[in-house]
Amino acid sequence: MIKTNNTAVLRNQHVLLGLVIVIIGVIISLINSRFMAATNLISIFQQISVLGILTMSMSVLLISGGIDLSVGNSMVLSGVIMGILANRGVPIAAAALVSIAVGGLCGLVNGLIVSYSRCIPLIITLGTGQIFYGLSLTFSRGRIISFNGMLDFVGKTKIFSFFPIMLFALIIVIAVTWFMMNYTKYGRRIVAIGSNEQNAFLSGIKVLPYKISIYTIAGLFCGAAAIIFSSRIDSITANAGGGYETRALSAAIIGGVTFDGGKGTVSGAFLGCLLMGVINNAMNILKVPTYIQTIITGAIIVAAVVLSNINNLKRK
Numbered sequence: 001m002i003k004t005n006n007t008a009v010l011r012n013q014h015v016l017l018g019l020v021i022v023i024i025g026v027i028i029s030l031i032n033s034r035f036m037a038a039t040n041l042i043s044i045f046q047q048i049s050v051l052g053i054l055t056m057s058m059s060v061l062l063i064s065g066g067i068d069l070s071v072g073n074s075m076v077l078s079g080v081i082m083g084i085l086a087n088r089g090v091p092i093a094a095a096a097l098v099s100i101a102v103g104g105l106c107g108l109v110n111g112l113i114v115s116y117s118r119c120i121p122l123i124i125t126l127g128t129g130q131i132f133y134g135l136s137l138t139f140s141r142g143r144i145i146s147f148n149g150m151l152d153f154v155g156k157t158k159i160f161s162f163f164p165i166m167l168f169a170l171i172i173v174i175a176v177t178w179f180m181m182n183y184t185k186y187g188r189r190i191v192a193i194g195s196n197e198q199n200a201f202l203s204g205i206k207v208l209p210y211k212i213s214i215y216t217i218a219g220l221f222c223g224a225a226a227i228i229f230s231s232r233i234d235s236i237t238a239n240a241g242g243g244y245e246t247r248a249l250s251a252a253i254i255g256g257v258t259f260d261g262g263k264g265t266v267s268g269a270f271l272g273c274l275l276m277g278v279i280n281n282a283m284n285i286l287k288v289p290t291y292i293q294t295i296i297t298g299a300i301i302v303a304a305v306v307l308s309n310i311n312n313l314k315r316k
Contacts, residue, residue: 013256017271021278028282035285042164048277049170050075050229052270054248055255056177057221059269062252063181064214065194065261066114066121070129071222071248072241074106077132079226079236083145092150100223106132107219111212129245136238146235155231166228173221178266190214195262250301251276276300 029036054071061068068074082099086092110128114121157165181187192200193207201207230236255272257264279300283293 013268014265014271017255017268017275021271021275024275024278024282028285032285035282038162040281040285042162042167044274044277044281045167045170046164046232047281048273049166050225050232051244051247051251051277052170052273053173053221053225053228054244055251055269055273056173056266057218057225058245058248059252059255059257059264059266060177060181060190060214061121061218062249062257062259063194063262063264064190064211065197066211066215067249067259068107068110068125068215068218069122069245069249070106070110070125070132071218072244073129073132073136074103074219074222074241075226075229075244076236076238076241077106077136077139078102078223079230079240080136080140080145080238082226083147083230083236084139086147086150087145092147096227099226100220103223103226104216104220106222107216108212110219111215114215115208115211133238133241140238142238144235144237147230149234151227151231151234154227155234166231169224169228173224174266174270181266186210191262193261247276250297254300 025035034040054075057071058068078099081102082095085095085098090098106128110121110125113119113128114124117124154166154169159165181190189200189205189210192203192205193210197207226236229240251273252264252269253259253272254275255264255268255270257269257272276297279296280293283296288296
């Protein structure tokens with residue numbers, strides 16, 4: 001009986017990710033003690049703040065049976081419009097709210113097209129992502145938009161001179177997503193739609209409005225991510241979002257969220273994001289060349305997908 005329980009524990013995605021994160025941390029700290037320094041651990045969370053929010057966006061979509069490859073460009077479009085408004089004298093708080101609204105609008109557009117066209121969301125959002133990118137180029141005229149310190153409150157303020165205020169945004173988004181998916185009727189219906197859309201429809205769930213709403217919520221998260229992203233580097237450019245959709249998708253998959261829909265957890269997705277952050281930070285501390293980092297990251301993604309598929313085959 002003990003062996004069976006141990007096996008079950010080791011097959012738990014959360015436990016495995018936690019063990020991998022701890023093992024990597026111990027190994028890297030033995031090589032370079034700076035890894036376990038409090039400032040570096042806080043830095044890891046700062047580095048994944050944007051990716052973490054986008055991972056939440058991607059995760060709820062995958063669980064609902066959808067996907068959005070426009071999250072990076074949606075984030076950037078939100079940030080570009082925020083920057084333009086701020087530089088024209090609009091109060092930064094109002095411009096930030098517009099950023100969130102623009103992200104929600106991008107998500108709404110995706111949701112409407114995907115829901116009513118019944119086309120493959122991967123292709124639709126790949127196309128809308130290009131539209132958002134083109135709009136970002138048009139509005140910014142291909143130039144860097146600087147915020148001139150207007151977002152320093154978010155990017156540089158620390159509580160007790162230690163805890164960055166930007167992490168509160170990440171914590172809030174994760175908490176809201178976790179509560180929504182685990183303790184609300186809305187979240188349960190989203191899981192039901194992702195598990196079997198036809199059965200969900202036959203059980204009385206209005207599938208289209210729910211699908212549209214989840215894309216809109218995901219877009220709102222992208223708008224929030226734009227604020228954090230812009231605050232970190234005090235500027236934004238039209239091509240700044242490239243690769244974020246792949247990284248968010250990878251983090252979600254590593255965390256146990258699958259393409260099948262109806263499977264995965266918010267906590268698992270966050271652990272997947274944290275694992276990617278720990279690995280990237282470790283490679284930077286060890287001064288691994290950038291091109292080698294790209295190879296290692298790609299190998300991790302492939303391994304995660306393969307292992308996920310192996311687990312699915314075992315269940316069958």
